[in-house]
Amino acid sequence: xxxxxxxTYESNDCFVTVMPQKTGRTIQIESIVFSSFGxxxxxxxxxxxxxxxxxxxxxxxxxxGALDYTIRARVLTALQRAGVSL
Amino acid sequence: MRRxxxxxxxxxxxxxxxxxxxxxxxxxxxxxxxVLPQEKDAARTLLHAYFKQFPSAPYETIxxxxxxxxxxxxxxxxxxxxxxxxxxxxxxxxxxSLFEFLDILVTMEHSLGISPRVTLIPIIETARAxxxxxxxxxxxxxxxVLLGAEDxxxxxxxxxxxxxxxxxxxxxxxxxxAKAVKIDAIDTPFLDVDQEAxxxxxxxxxxxxxxxxxxxxxxxxxxxxxxxxSPTSAxxxxxxxxxxxxxxxxxxxxxxxxxDGKMVDKPxxxxxxxxxxxxxxxxxxx
Numbered sequence: 001x002x003x004x005x006x007x008t009y010e011s012n013d014c015f016v017t018v019m020p021q022k023t024g025r026t027i028q029i030e031s032i033v034f035s036s037f038g039x040x041x042x043x044x045x046x047x048x049x050x051x052x053x054x055x056x057x058x059x060x061x062x063x064x065g066a067l068d069y070t071i072r073a074r075v076l077t078a079l080q081r082a083g084v085s086l
Numbered sequence: 087m088r089r090x091x092x093x094x095x096x097x098x099x100x101x102x103x104x105x106x107x108x109x110x111x112x113x114x115x116x117x118x119x120x121v122l123p124q125e126k127d128a129a130r131t132l133l134h135a136y137f138k139q140f141p142s143a144p145y146e147t148i149x150x151x152x153x154x155x156x157x158x159x160x161x162x163x164x165x166x167x168x169x170x171x172x173x174x175x176x177x178x179x180x181x182x183s184l185f186e187f188l189d190i191l192v193t194m195e196h197s198l199g200i201s202p203r204v205t206l207i208p209i210i211e212t213a214r215a216x217x218x219x220x221x222x223x224x225x226x227x228x229x230x231v232l233l234g235a236e237d238x239x240x241x242x243x244x245x246x247x248x249x250x251x252x253x254x255x256x257x258x259x260x261x262x263x264a265k266a267v268k269i270d271a272i273d274t275p276f277l278d279v280d281q282e283a284x285x286x287x288x289x290x291x292x293x294x295x296x297x298x299x300x301x302x303x304x305x306x307x308x309x310x311x312x313x314x315x316s317p318t319s320a321x322x323x324x325x326x327x328x329x330x331x332x333x334x335x336x337x338x339x340x341x342x343x344x345x346d347g348k349m350v351d352k353p354x355x356x357x358x359x360x361x362x363x364x365x366x367x368x369x370x371x372x
Contacts, residue, residue, distance in 0.1 A: 012100035073135035
């Protein structure tokens with residue numbers, strides 16, 4: 001696995017960076033709606049990592065008001081670009 | 087029944103998730119020209135996730151796929167078949183390429199255990215395709231055919247003009263081919279978004295020669311296209327009058343009858359029935 005990104009900084013989108021790390025999962029969220037939706041964004045990303053049984057990974061998301069489907073799509077594409085088999 | 091088909095870039099979440107407020111009869115989610123080569127994967131995954139989260143829509147869902155790279159085409163097609171997509175728009179169609187695409191589609195449906203559901207909308211955008219239009223529309227599963235005037239002009243080596251004279255023959259050939267097999271003749275989009283009067287004139291002309299729908303590239307174009315391609319209230323009243331007269335003639339045992347001093351024959355009644363059917367589908371009459 002290598003570092004990879006997906007998405008944009010446009011409104012309704014998000015920019016996702018994924019990279020390998022030695023141990024555990026790290027999810028870093030920066031969002032214009034963090035106080036209302038931070039936990040939901042976290043849940044979407046954790047759900048994907050659980051589905052794919054991915055550990056030892058760091059994900060950073062810069063969210064510009066993306067809905068769940070967009071977050072899911074950007075994370076999945078970033079993972080695929082990183083070499084993860086979906 | 088289509089009047090307006092609105093192109094939306096497939097990698098733009100803001101446009102994608104607002105697709106149901108544009109009031110278009112069909113939305114064309116574009117994976118081809120509107121998406122950069124390095125973002126094809128992101129756009130495809132975005133649409134798949136969107137269709138999964140929102141499994142129904144108040145419009146016909148069309149995806150314009152990529153066909154110039156076979157591996158990308160297969161991934162686009164796979165996404166379409168595993169989601170709510172109603173129709174696949176096939177760019178740069180020729181008779182040969184479309185029938186080959188149909189074979190691939192059928193094979194993939196079979197291997198996935200999916201019943202045949204999606205229809206095809208080939209784009210006529212090369213000189214060869216214009217010449218083959220009547221054979222293209224006879225490909226099974228084709229539900230409409232779109233004239234792509236910009237690429238066609240490039241293929242012809244001529245500039246597009248405000249008069250549209252250079253596409254008069256292609257427009258007419260597409261209309262004749264589509265109407266010969268009773269499918270939608272879809273006109274090329276009007277690209278100058280700020281020129282509403284010119285859009286209306288362009289749509290009125292294409293409607294007058296037999297096009298029954300028009301592609302568009304901006305939500306603001308949808309309303310004008312609906313006005314042009316929908317029956318007017320006067321046309322609806324006249325059609326209703328004809329059908330009432332038909333009923334009366336039947337009750338009186340008359341084979342032939344006249345309305346407003348003009349004889350009414352079968353083609354006129356068929357047009358009236360068809361017009362009222364469209365008016366009902368589009369909510370113009372109860």
